[in-house]
Amino acid sequence: MLAVIRPDSWNLPLFLHVLGAVILFGATATVAIAGFAGLRWKDHAPLLSRLALRTWLLAVVPSWILMRVAAEWILGKEFPDKTPGWVDVGFTVSEGGGILLLVLGAVAWRWARREGTGGAGTAVSWLASIAVLALGVAVFAMSAKP
Amino acid sequence: MSTYQWLLFFHVTGAFLLLGGGVVAGALNLAAVGRDRPSEILLLFGLIRIAVGAILLGTLLAFVFGLWLVHEAGYGYGDGWVITAIVLLVLGNALGGIGGRRDDRTAQLAREYAAAGDAPSPELRARVRDPISLALSYGSGLVLVALLAIMIWKPGA
Numbered sequence: 001m002l003a004v005i006r007p008d009s010w011n012l013p014l015f016l017h018v019l020g021a022v023i024l025f026g027a028t029a030t031v032a033i034a035g036f037a038g039l040r041w042k043d044h045a046p047l048l049s050r051l052a053l054r055t056w057l058l059a060v061v062p063s064w065i066l067m068r069v070a071a072e073w074i075l076g077k078e079f080p081d082k083t084p085g086w087v088d089v090g091f092t093v094s095e096g097g098g099i100l101l102l103v104l105g106a107v108a109w110r111w112a113r114r115e116g117t118g119g120a121g122t123a124v125s126w127l128a129s130i131a132v133l134a135l136g137v138a139v140f141a142m143s144a145k146p
Numbered sequence: 147m148s149t150y151q152w153l154l155f156f157h158v159t160g161a162f163l164l165l166g167g168g169v170v171a172g173a174l175n176l177a178a179v180g181r182d183r184p185s186e187i188l189l190l191f192g193l194i195r196i197a198v199g200a201i202l203l204g205t206l207l208a209f210v211f212g213l214w215l216v217h218e219a220g221y222g223y224g225d226g227w228v229i230t231a232i233v234l235l236v237l238g239n240a241l242g243g244i245g246g247r248r249d250d251r252t253a254q255l256a257r258e259y260a261a262a263g264d265a266p267s268p269e270l271r272a273r274v275r276d277p278i279s280l281a282l283s284y285g286s287g288l289v290l291v292a293l294l295a296i297m298i299w300k301p302g303a
Contacts, residue, residue, distance in 0.1 A: 008299075015298045019291065025162050026169025029200075033170065033193055044189050051177050059173065136159075143158035144151040 013074035020067030021135070021142075027059035028101070028131045031108065035125030038116050045116025052124055053112040056105045064101060068094055089141035097134050104128055153215045160207025165294065167200030168242070168287050175249070175283055178274055182266035184259035187274055191253040198246065205239055226302045231293055238289035245282030252279070 006014075031052045038048035071094065079087065104127045111120035140146075171194050178190040209232075215221075216228055252273040259267050273279075 011299050015295055018294060018298065022162055022165040022294070023169050026166035027173065029166060030170045030173040033174075033196055037189070037193055041189060044186060047177075047181070047186055047189075051173075054177075055173050059169070139158060139162055140155055144147055144155040146147050146151065 007077075010074055010077055013070045013077065017067055017070035017074055020063045020065075020070055021138075023059060023063035024067055025132065025135050025139075027055055027063055028104075028128050028135065030055045031060065031104065032125055032128035032132055035111075035121055035128055038111075038121045039125060042116075045121060047116075049108070049112040049114075049116035049121065049124075052128075053105075053108045056101075056108050060101055061105070064094075064098060068098070084145070086141045086145040090138050093134050093138040093141070097131055097138075100127060100131050100134070104131060150215070150218050153211050153218055156207055157211035157215055160204045160209070160211060161294070161297070163200045163204025164208055165204070165290055167197040167204055168290055170194075170197035170200065171242075172284065172287055175280075179280070181274075182271060183264055184256040184267065184270055185264050187270065188253055188256040188260050191249055191256065194246075194249070201239075201242065205235065209235060221303060227296055227300045230301075231296050234289055234293040234296060238286050238293060241282050241289060242286035245279050245286060248276065248279040248282070252276075 034048045034052040034055065038045040038052070041048075071090065075083065075087065083091075104124065107120050107123045107127060111118070111124050114120065174190050174194045174197065178187050181187050181190065212231070213223075216223060216225075221228060252270070255270055255273055259265070259270055
């Protein structure tokens with residue numbers, strides 16, 4: 001197989017898209033870890049609930065925006081007319097995932113407001129885990145392009 | 147799916163585990179820097195171990211399947227961008243590893259203070275905010291971002 005070369009003008013949007021996606025992946029995983037840890041170590045739940053909310057606000061939201069805006073940027077260059085199926089999978093995950101992440105933020109805010117008590121910690125843990133798994137599906141679609 | 151598609155999937159999955167694990171470690175480290183109670187610092191440093199597992203697995207996947215991809219896609223092992231990528235991968239992991247060992251000693255100190263009443267200590271506070279440890283850990287992250295840029299631009303390919 002010959003070396004796979006893409007036009008230079010695609011590199012910056014692709015870099016920003018992948019950078020946004022890996023930060024989103026790590027930040028969402030951090031929220032999930034904080035959630036599960038808060039369920040296990042109740043005396044540290046106030047700290048962990050604030051960590052989940054701050055991570056959502058300062059890392060999850062900006063990285064989702066970076067990933068999504070850069071995706072539109074490169075899409076306009078690579079597929080100006082019709083998008084292939086693997087791109088549609090990415091859109092489905094990022095847009096459905098965007099709604100999921102908004103719900104996650106609302107629940108994380110409620111958990112932090114209640115100082116790490118109540119059932120919101122369970123919801124934060126599982127919603128963030130589902131979002132991480134959805135990102136895994138997107139990684140498969142974006143990289144393998146089946 | 148072709149062999150190339152499978153190799154790319156495992157290589158990119160490795161990159162996500164490596165860089166995503168770095169983001170998790172960075173977020174938990176940053177949270178620890180803002181804390182004073184030894185038990186809280188101990189907990190946050192303990193959670194970083196989950197990220198270290200992802201980083202190690204990601205490094206292995208990205209390296210092995212990356213080398214395989216070089217052959218499969220028709221690049222050369224002597225290409226400048228391939229050598230630069232390997233050097234950056236080793237450098238990033240070395241910096242993170244050295245920083246991690248310093249953090250392990252800080253976690254041990256936090257464990258001792260937590261067992262002895264969990265009162266804030268200036269010594270522990272200074273260790274958590276140690277500029278050398280922070281520079282090693284965050285320097286490692288910057289090296290990995292540079293590695294991502296090399297993998298996308300492939301200068302000279």
